[in-house]
Amino acid sequence: MRVQFPPSLLGVEVDSEKKRFWISVSVLIGTCIGAGVLGIPYIAAQSGFFVALAYVFLLGGIILLINLYLGEISLRTKGDHQLIGYSQKYLGTKGRRLMEFATVFGIYAAIIAYMLGIGESISFLIFKNSNYTTSFGLLFGLGMSALLWKAMKSLKRFEKIAVSVILGLLVVIFFLFFNQVETSNLLYFNFGNILLPFGVILFALMSFHAIPEMKIILNKNKKLIRNSIFLGTLICIIFYALFALVIVGFKGTETPEVATLALGTVFVFLGMFTMFTSWLSLGNALDESFRFDERMGKMKSWILVSFVPILLFLIIRFFEFFSFTKLLSIGGVVSGGLLAVLVLLMIKKAKKKGNRKPEYSVPVNWFIIGFFILIFVSGVIREVWLALR
16 A cells, blocks of 8 residues: 555656556556555465465455445546545545544554564664564654655655656566476465455555546546556556565565565565655655644644654554554554445445536445445454454
8 A cells, every 4th residue: 555646746747648547547556556565475475375366356356346436436526535525525524534544544554564664674684683673663763754854845756766666676576586486385275364364465455545646637538537447456456466476486484574575685675665665655645634634733743643653663562562464454454444335335425416427337236335344344353353362
């Protein structure tokens, strides 16, 4: 999960239908593919590659459908809104508050996971072990807090190239290590971990925040929204499947929680860069949400974005509550599950109360809504129960 910014921030001149289409696709891909991809190989290795593969395609299909529902919601609504705005319009103040909670919870979980992942990566690079994860994670969090206060706007140039660099280097990983894939590693199966992949993969597939931006990009070409959502989501699904295949096939059950730690120094830096840019995007997005949506002052917003996650990180490390993938899983299940449920509730309202005719419409009924809500609520209950055990 990442938060992507409009094309104006990417330095791209949008002047044709084709360009708009591919930029909208790239926004969805950039929103979806972030540091969550680094946790997929580990849970795939623990449960079995084909178990995780089934989750990637099944949850990918569900997320694709929900993204299409959200696209239809945006097309049925005049004006430009973000998820919080749509939830206010169709679900009222309570819906807005739930949307705000889901967004903040998911970003906090991600930021804490990135502190843990960066800390472990630096400790691995310097000392060849994870003994100094907490110290380096704390230093990383403090450093990012300083950037958020002083120079976040000037660092947007990193976001312009982040998605391309990450995708490019991960493609290199595929070609470098594919010939080292062992079939026996892919055939491993652990029934006891059959439910393990749900949260991490849901976290990695979350791309709901991209849809409002895609509508803005395709403002004059709204008929392209459905195809761009379909293609962008499909590319992410295929990419995750191939990445997991290579890493799990190469390392098997020895796959570390931060996948790039298994591939050597260059790729450890890749993982760190991925988490750095993800923190950059998420931290800035949450800061702007607090300041503009919640009308907070700069100091209060900065403290909430910077030091609350640091405090939670230290508590988690002191009591040894959660690992990297566990944090991703909790963030995915609670935040992603709640966001998905809210979208499912909004689509029925939007079909009745929307104020413009959409360029496409996806069938929906209470059976579909109830079935998907049951899946996500069950995931939330299970994750919370495991966390409290």
